[in-house]
Amino acid sequence: MRRYPTLKDVAREAGTTAATVSYVLSGKEGRFISADMRERVMAAVAATGYIKSSPASSLQGKRQGVIAVLVPQFANQHFTNLMVAIESVVEREGYVLSISNTFDDPTRERDIIIKMAEQRVDGLILAPTTAGATNTEFIRKIGVPLVLVDRPLQGITGSFSEVVPDNYRSGYLLGEHLGRKGHTRAAFLGWDSGFATLDSRRRGFWDGLEAAAGTGVTELSLDGEFSVEGGYQLAERTLRDHPEVTAWCLGYNVPARGSIDLLRDQGVTPGQDLSVVIIGAPDWATVGRNDFTLVDPRSGDVGRAAAEQMLGELSSSGGEPAQTTIGCRLHEGSSVIDIRTD
Incomplete structure (x- = not known):
């Protein structure tokens, strides 16, 4: 071990x-x-790579039965579903989770990882910040099992495990869907995450739209803050400044909630006045009268795969690090208008 x-x-x-x-x-x-x-x-x-242990932790390197999970956004249902799925798997082997919210703050992430190491947790499942490579350096050096979810460690490769959703394919499916419905003037409402892998959903969207619609595609990409209020403000700006756009792709489900609130307040009905698609599958998107076309990144499957990988690495045989991509699913709702003329 x-x-x-x-x-x-x-x-x-x-x-x-x-x-x-x-x-x-x-x-x-x-x-x-x-x-x-x-x-x-x-x-x-x-x-x-020695780090001082807390008085309550083992001094002999014995198994603690605790796996630390660090995610950047508790408010993001993607991570909530992921954590629930992780817990459902690891509890079968008698492990409990120590769950922390980094708030996407590199300093907070570093401090939490150090505290988890002091407590001698058995492994870490981490959705890293942009400073994750630096903050996990000592953990990787001493070989404590580390499984990354959703995001990579920036600027490095190595012998650690990763389980990620297919971000590029998520965007591609929605762009392709809109293109097949005749849309060429679209807007991608996103967030400057600092991660190329997350931003690949934007590139996938434009590639899919162009593949389905052919020539004449007008690309408009706008970024806002990662919050409900940020999504509201971004949608307000887009609606005001770009009335020519016929379709919106909401790239992240937390600001997407704010964007939908803005459309409601302005009396704009998705599927009647404007086509709207979402990357993500929050509960509100398909509840009641809501039936948005969206791509489900299968958060639960990401969490389960990460947990199984962690258990494998913690087993007596010691599983090998692996890279896993979880495929996404397109849900065709009623929020897209078919504007084809033929």
Whole structure:
């Protein structure tokens, strides 16, 4: 079983005793420790990836029965569904989850990962921020099982697992659907996430629209804040400044809620006055009178696959890291107008 480095590991690397390592790391000054020894201890800490354990955690690297899950947006139903699916799988093996919201804040993400390491969690399932590569460096170095969901670690590749939805295909299916209904003047209402993989849904949308509609496609991409209010403001600007557009693709389901609220307040009915499609499958999109055309990223399947991968890596045989892409599904609702003239 992979384990966190101990004081003995640091002592072995530094060529001294665990008691000396403990004394140096405590910051005490009463006992003489040479500058050379202090430097050797700190170099050994860096080399082994040692991080101090909390008093409540195991000091011998024993299994804790806890898996940490870090996601960036509790308000996003995609991540809620993902977490519920993860829990349904890992509880079968007696694990519990420690769930945290990073709020897409790199500093908060780093602090939470350090605290989870201090608690000696058995593994981490992480939807990283843009600083995820740096924040997980010591975890990856010591070999604690790490499974990424939804997003990659920016700028690096390595021996860690990833389970992601097919973002490009999600956009492509909706663009293709609109193109087949005669739309060439569309708007993609998105968010500058900082992740090329997430932004690929935008590229997929335009590729799908062009493939189905042929020439004459007018591309209009607009970004707003990732919030319900941000989506409302973005929709207000789009409706005011671009009345020529016949179809909207709402690229993220949290701001999409705000955009739909704006259309309601302005008396614009999707499927009658404007075609609207959504990447994501929030409950509100298909409840009551709502029946939006959307692409379901299968959040639950992403979570289950991530959990199974984690359990495999935690097993006695130790599963190998793997990269998995979960396919998406198109739901054809009543929010698209067929404007073909032939």
